[in-house]
Amino acid sequence: MHAGSGESPVIMSGNIIISVQVLKNATKNFAKESKLGHGGFGVVYKGQLDDGTKIAVKRMESGAISNKALDEFESEISVLTKVRHRHLVSLLGYSTEGLERILVYEYMPQGALSRHLFHWKNLKLEPLSWKMRLNIALDVARGMEYLHTLAHQSFIHRDLKSSNILLVE
Known part of the structure; x- marks a missing residue:
């Protein structure tokens, strides 16, 4: 998958790390009109990568970054990278740059x-x-x-x- 501003996602131990800049480009800088809804720990945005792949981007709100929220974030990555089923949404990648905690799903x-x-x-x-x-x-x-x-x-x-x-x- 090739995405945004010449940056490509990096694959580390089976998980795809996606840069925040790629996700900003895909969601028009997390624009209000890209908002799909509000999830358990943040806002979900619709996005599209440069290759045309449509994605749902769940961005943890900076005020919601508690130990519990970080544990849930890590748990979701851990579980969704281990399970693949046609009736379960796929985790495509995530970002943990700086204070950002973002999950990327199939749309x-x-x-x-x-x-x-x-x-x-x-x-x-x-x-x-x-x-x-x-x-x-x-x-x-x-x-x-x-x-x-x-x-x-x-x-x-x-x-x-x-x-x-x-x-x-």
């Missing part, structure tokens, strides 16, 4: 399930059919089964909710 174009369940009228979205709801529930169950029992190491999610379930299409 999910339809956003969070909560948008489609609770805010579909305001967002002018089509309501989810019962068949689609059932398919989503089955996919979530398959992802949880993988994390809890089928992965090389078992992981417990602990925060399963509609705002943490992202839809591809």
Whole structure:
């Protein structure tokens, strides 16, 4: 993957380290119009790398950098670099330059399930059919089964909710 201002991501022990400058370029300097939402420890932005790859960038808020938040950041990197499943979002890389703590994920174009369940009228979205709801529930169950029992190491999610379930299409 080649990205921004002549800088390329660096691969270290299987994890992709992405420079803050590349992520600033991809998100238009973390512009308000690039904001997708607010996550557990920061703001999530939509971005696009120079090669056209669409990404979701979770940037830890500087005021949220506590020991607990740093532990969660490290834990998310640790878990998501060990698991790969079609029903789990992929961690593409991260940045830890200076005080920055940023996670980079594959972009999910339809956003969070909560948008489609609770805010579909305001967002002018089509309501989810019962068949689609059932398919989503089955996919979530398959992802949880993988994390809890089928992965090389078992992981417990602990925060399963509609705002943490992202839809591809």
